[in-house]
Amino acid sequence: MTVSGSGPSATPTVRDVAEHAGVSPMTVSRTLSGGKNVRAEVQEKVWAAVEELGYHRNENARSIRPGHSSGLIGVAITNLGNPYYGQFALGVEEVASLHGRRIMLGNTGEQLARESQLVSDFIGRQVEGLIVVPTGEGAEHLTPGRLGSVPLVLASRTVEGLDADTVLLDDINGAYEATKALIDGGHTRIGFLGNVLSVSTARRRYEGFVRALHEAGLEPDPALIRRGQQDVAAARRAMEELLGLDDPPTAIFSANNRNTIGALQAIGTRQKDGPAIPAPTLVGFDDVELADMLQVPLIIVSHDPRQLGAQAARMLFDRLDDPEMDESPRLVELPVTVGTLRG
Structure with a gap:
């Protein structure tokens, strides 16, 4: 298909998207406006064409006068x-x-x-x-x-x-210093809670965590590592798994505030409903609201978003x-x- 215009850099139009997807321009317009009365499989074709052509709707074209920016x-x-x-x-x-x-x-x-x-x-x-x-x-x-x-x-x-x-942020050094603080406090069985590997902060903070362990002659224990938690609920489940181990970690490094909140929820429930066991010391990267009021040993890696x-x-x-x-x-x-x- 050839995009209309004067050359390869010309801006694709609704008609170009329609031709590429094999649908009418009206179907393209309806899809872009919410997809009402357009079958799901047809919408998928339209959105695929939008992505392949790099089409952008110019929502402000009529409201911005020539020579003026959108601000x-x-x-x-x-x-x-x-x-x-x-x-x-x-x-x-x-x-x-x-x-x-x-x-x-x-x-x-x-x-x-x-x-x-x-x-x-x-x-x-x-x-x-x-x-x-x-x-x-x-x-x-x-x-x-x-x-x-x-x-x-x-x-x-x-x-x-x-x-x-x-x-x-200085993710690597922050994670290193916080993990080192746990090790200096006598902890050798340290767990890790983090988000998905495609997120660079997750990789960088894990790198700092592992660096501190290696410097102390320790190896990360795969049984204590939980990665991929993107929300509080998933983090809580991951923390519950760690707390339920026969030999649970005595400390946890949490790579962001969503994981920290999930971990705190799991620890709170465990202390309320389960056996009276000491709460693990928790390191949290990012500040957590009301952290000072919590009855859990906590170290915060702080910065200003x-x-x-x-x-x-x-x-x-x-x-x-x-x-x-x-x-x-x-x-x-x-x-x-x-x-x-x-x-």
Whole structure:
């Protein structure tokens, strides 16, 4: 199929998508508007064509006068229900407002397809820049070929194969120092709770965890490792499994606040309903609300998500304010603080 226009870089249209999917332009329009009265299998064909052609709906075309920008910054986060990302978004918004811009916030739910469509929607609304906390599973929708001249900053995570401005936390050293604190406290049987391997923070924090163990002459015990928990419920189940072992861990490293909350729930239930056994010492990466009120030995690896969002926004506006700046991708790592034992 040939995309209409003057050359290979021409912008695909609804008619191009329809031809590629083998449906009518009306069917494409209905699918893009919610899929009412369009069979599921037909919708799949349309969305596949949208993805293959890199089609973006231009939602703002009629409302933006020639020569004027949208004044919008697209921000894609992974979990709108996580207070951490609320603070992150506030940091972005504070910097954007100083530059006379507003933010559009979208939730990907850690799903690559939703992230790709959200980015497409942002581009269709003619955002001036993008800040994305990526799922980490794919990069095609974030390449210059898809984004055109819209600058991109990745926050908190990297994406394999994608060179872009990125702001991270000092995940490796933070996890190393926190695990070392457990070892220095006499723990040798230490469990690990983390999210999926495609998420770069999960890999980096596990790397720091293992480094501390190896330095002390210890090996990570596969029976004590639980990875892949993306929400509190899954983390709670994983922690229950660890607590139910014949020889449970005496300490746990939790790689993010969702895993920490799940672990705390499991420990609380165990202490309330089960035998009176000491709670394992818990290290949690990311702050947890009401942590100071918990009756569980707890060490927090702390940082400011608001600062993370603000740094991402500053890097984006560097690009917007100076289109001629060096195109080489920049990497900034923000420090973290390992707290003292609480509880």
